[in-house]
Amino acid sequence: MSRSATPAVAEPQSGSVKAVPTRRRAAFVVGLLFCFMLINYADKVVIGLAGVDLIHELGLSKEQFGLVQSSFYWLLAVGSVLGGLLMGRVRARWLLAGAGLLWAVSLAPMTGSVGFGLLIACRVLLGFAEGPATAMATAVTHSWYAPEKRALPTSIVVAGAGFGPLIASPALTWVMLRFDWHAPFTVLCVAGIAWVLTWVFSGGEGPMGAARATASEAGTILPEQVPLRALLGTRTVIGLLVLFFTSYWSIAVKVTWLPLYLREGLGYTAGQSGTLVALPYAAAALFQVLVGFASAALSRRGASSRVARCLFAAALAGVGGLSTVGFALLDRGIAQLLLLVVGASLTSAGYGIAFAAISDVVPARQRGAIMGVVVALYSLGGIIAPLVLGGLVESAASAAAGYSHGFLVIGVLVVVGAAVSALLTDPERDAARLAAAH
Structure with a gap:
């Protein structure tokens, strides 16, 4: 059957005409x-922006401080799995609102004086709440x-995630210099509450999330439900998980230590x-949107999901990993700054299309659970990376040498992960196998 002749999503069971979303509603x-x-990402980066003053005050x-950065990820995996499982049971309007409200609660104590223990507790709660985001x-x-x-809107x-730190880094730094290091947390707390109120009255899940059967990008009709073990055991999901896990080392360090x-x-x-610090986020945001356009264009030209999404993301x-290795070996200057921006941005530029590839092998009703597990597993890199870099900086002859060594290790890891992912991923193959087996 040709691609054009295959429906992308099964028709809704009832009220199909009313269930079709308008473009304006979907875009909103x-x-x-x-x-x-x-x-979400502005909340992550603010602790790094306030880091020097926070370290001095406490x-x-x-x-x-590496422990503080790492603590954000201690319960992130738990929150991610729990949030993913609840996606199929709790309406998205209330689930996302609850997560956003917890963000605000975790930031509120930081608007005043805190001790080391309360600081850790706030970061743990924030990580738990932001885990499934x-x-x-x-x-x-x-x-x-x-x-x-899906590729473009997902991207x-x-x-x-790129625009958050891009906007937050200069804006919150200005707020911090104008007032004190507590002020940026107040701004983010208020912004979180405002988003929650807007989402409760205007947000929600689309009708395609309730489809009983879905088609992959290749047109293979996926069954309504597949055992989680079978889904997590597909080579595509494993390959994308490897890509996410290794590249997340770079993302976590960029957010916490950059x-x-x-x-x-x-x-x-x-x-x-x-x-x-805003430059890598600006580049990442730009690349993510451009990658979404490019992936969609490849799909329209007949490229497989393996090419347009998986190999593209890998x-x-x-390239991002190689750039990270490059700037770790150079001294301060324009060339090093350019490689730093490329390395910190390209490692995450393919996340949108990679997540779209996961949906190519996962039935609609199980996407939240599978994506929650995937995020939980790859976020473990966020626990390890800040601690590793903090230890290297502390034990090195100089801070510069410690940072260089740490970024060199991360760059090599990202390159290896990209190569492994490219070898494993093939959504068309795995979707066909799941359809045949179930």
Whole structure:
């Protein structure tokens, strides 16, 4: 059967005419989810922006600050799995609102004086609440679009992760310099509450999330339900998990340590660091949207999901890893800054299309659960990476040498992960096998 002759999603069982979403409604929800991811990553990066002043006020060592950064990820996996499982049981309107409200609650104590223990507790709660954010946002996005149209809106939503720090880094740095390091947390707390109120009255899941049978990008009709073990055991899901896990090392370090690296490792001022740290996020946001357009164009030209999504994402991560190795070996200068931006942005540029590839092998009703598990597993890299880098910086002869060694290790890891992912992933093959077996 040809691609054009195969329906992308099974017809809704009742009220099919009313169930079809308007483009305007779908686009509005994508905009809200973009803001959801934007706030999510602004919440992540703010601790790094306030890091120098926070360390000074609380008298923390670099290893202790590494522990603070790592604590964000301690329950992130638990929150991700729980949120993914609840996606099929709780309406998206209330589930995402609850997550956003927890974000605000975790930030509230940071608006005043805190001790080391409370600081850790706030970061653990924030990590738990933000754990399922990416999985929930992408699953809801996919509920509004047919398979062949998911790459671009998913990339736009994921691009919010780049725009969050891009906007937050200079803006929150200005707020911090104008007032104190507590003020940025107040701003983010208020922004989180405002988003929750908007989402409750205007957000929600699309009708395609309730389809009983879905088609992959290749046109293979997926069964209504497949055992989770079978889904997680497909080579495509495993390959994408490897890609996510290894590249997330780079993302976690960028969020947590990059502001300090720019100030302590490379000698930039606080104001310069606040501006420069935004560059990788600007590039990441731009690349994510462009990658979404490019992937959609490849699909329209007949490219398989393996090529348009999986191999494309792996290639981007591989180039990003090589760039990370390059800037770790160079001294401060324009060339190093350019490679830093490319390395920190390309490793995450393919996330949107990679998540779209997961939906090519996962039935609609199980996307939230599978994506939650995938996010939970790859987020473990976020626990390890900040601790490893913090230990290397603490034990090195100089901060610059410690940072360079740490980024070199991360760059090599990303390249290896990209190569493994490229060898394993093939959504068309795995979708056909699942359909035949069930």
